[in-house]
Amino acid sequence: MYTIKTMNAISPVGLAKLPAGVFEIDNDAAAPQGILVRSADMHEAPLPESLLAIARAGAGTNNIPIDRCTEAGIVVFNTPGANANAVAELVIGALVAGSRNLPDAIQWAKGLKGSATLAKDVEKGKKQFVGPELRGKTLGVIGLGAIGSRVANAAVALGMEVLGYDPYISIDAAWSLSRSVQHCVTLSDMLPRCDYLTVHVPYMPSTKHTINAQTLAMCKDGVRVLNFARGELVDTAAILDGLSTGKVASYFCDFPAEELLGVHGVYCTPHLGASTPESETNCAVMAANELSDYLRNGNITHSVNLPDVQQPRLGGRRICMIHKNAPGVISAITGVLTAANLNIENMVNKSKKDVAYTMLDVTGNLEDTLAGQLAAIPDAIRVRIL
Template structure:
């Protein structure tokens, strides 16, 4: 039985669906789990032990997981990009609309009225809440992945001019693409950040970037908080180099500023997104633990192989000359037949699935001990086919 440490909420219905054959135990406290399910919580490095086989992230970002340490440990890390993309897109659109129409202030003002002629009173104050429209304005989308393209398309459909920024060319008819911020910031009324956090994107918005923005510009950050240099941001707002900052990543120094609206990191948090993310994450985790299959991993290559033999050996190892031939020689020496195998590479690592026509676990264990002793082998597992039955000839 695999023990899964839950560092995020998952409905009991999904847990029951995954655990129909009592293969998993879901726990909330455990020092040495075989699997970890997480949404946005930090994964402490002291949980990355030799027992830890997999970390499943329901969501896209991996900044709360030490992926490099996991790789060195042979722990597979995967995420579920795309399952919450519509939720994030709709929150971006909501924020864009709210930035031009003072809906919240207007609604609050109506609640403060008294008397029988509320409609008349409301009409008398409505000129205080005249907003603007998005149609005809220009928006810059920074990051043209799944979410970025959806936001760009939605903005285009609202009648906005769309300029996209990304390192790789994107061939889309509904936006113009540029490759340098200096070619985007002076031209747009709104900037939407949907970039991941990398060395290149950390503090991408610094004093120089803010100096290029329009004074009436609105900056919306739904990528990562550290993409924006908060000190430079506060200075830019005080100097009226932009009008408004909306962020899904609160920080202490940005609280209670009249030109800043902070949201509680709620971009991908809807009932539908949470459910879909949990389902995909648990399905990928189940398939990896039981079959060795890999989907959407950050440090293992994606791989799939139908499991038709009695035994499967999974090997994660550093690639170096002739290591695979040494593995094959070991198998041949032990007189075990290979049914089928599949091997894929990710950076300098290789992940191999080998199905063996051998049900004698003692014999398989002796073989795998020798393979595991080869230089560069980081993680080796023996899996029994849960659906295998020997063929009986009559």
């Protein structure tokens, strides 16, 4: 029986993927084997020795202490692509709303309540909200993953010219991308041509302030910028300066910040990107399946700190070992198994930076002391025998 603790409300559809009899959902568990989390901050939370895996029902894992988890042999999962449609739809909505000045127009129309000359006021006032159509305009998409590719394809369907920049585009993303999307090798190739610019890359030190004073200087005057990925990807000071000079016409952002609120031309939404029932269900189902497969079978899919490793169960016992990515570890493992007179039926080993994962299916008389022998290997981090 595996105990799972949830640190946020998780969709019942997702929890149903953890059947009773194999899993117990206990939100107050002191020693869970797995944790399901959405946005709860875990940086100050204890990581009990029992904890084997954390599954984040969402893409970002900034709320999870990744380094501490890796050191403790705790696999951290996320759910890339599960909320992609929800975010992409919101971006397209913001693209239309920003181009046609809908937020300001709606707010202005509210002020007409009670006017004795309502019809005249509407006809006279609407001129100040005239905005361009999207058809024929150019959209630059930075990052062509699950979300960026959907945005790009939808913009193509709206009749836009779409430019894409992603030096790390995956094969799956490339296959899903419309052939009408033009690939740019550098940002300097793309930015001067864009009427609209949207960013869809993960946040990490290398992507911080992807949109900054230098990149904005390459853009057309009056560019409209959208950020529904992470607030830190855009330099707030640079955006505010661009708004004041006219370099930036508007900034749509899903991450409110004190400096942005109340500024003309800035439209903040309260982190609504994945806030749909469908997205929450998709994320919960994927997270629960990842957690279940790892706890029951040792398979790793969509981990942010361990390599992805999958191997079908063919009988016998399975040994799962997280260890440092160092010379001699594999020979040490096989040496222990040979001494124990165990036959290795299948074996897979993969690494991710300084950590590696080895999974072996063995047959033979497996003694209770084997896990301790494997754990005694100097570079071992965690050993499980299923």
